[in-house]
Amino acid sequence: MKVDPNGEWSSQNRVTTSLHEIVHLGIEDTLVNKFNLSQDQKERLVDLLCNHLIPQGYGYWMQERGDRSIDRFVQNYLAGNSESLERDTANFSRRSP
Numbered sequence: 001m002k003v004d005p006n007g008e009w010s011s012q013n014r015v016t017t018s019l020h021e022i023v024h025l026g027i028e029d030t031l032v033n034k035f036n037l038s039q040d041q042k043e044r045l046v047d048l049l050c051n052h053l054i055p056q057g058y059g060y061w062m063q064e065r066g067d068r069s070i071d072r073f074v075q076n077y078l079a080g081n082s083e084s085l086e087r088d089t090a091n092f093s094r095r096s097p
Contacts, residue, residue: 005050013059016058016059019059020047031045032045037093041064041092043063044063044065044067044071045070047063048075
């Protein structure tokens with residue numbers, strides 16, 4: 001969890017961290033478990049979704065951690081070029097070692 005230099009959790013971090021965790025819960029069964037995503041793949045997927053869904057100005061902080069190989073599959077969906085995040089995740093899973 002990201003805190004400021006004094007160890008305080010800012011009010012903006014409370015909002016974005018809560019939303020980040022809600023996205024985790026929302027994709028756990030439908031994408032993460034179903035397609036056996038690693039922790040790094042899951043974190044990157046959550047970050048990409050949150051970065052897209054949370055309006056700029058709320059200070060969503062993308063983690064350095066994460067498997068960027070999933071990016072093009074998720075970006076395809078987020079750009080409106082695909083109707084199914086589940087299908088795009090399945091395509092990534094088939095290509096991922």
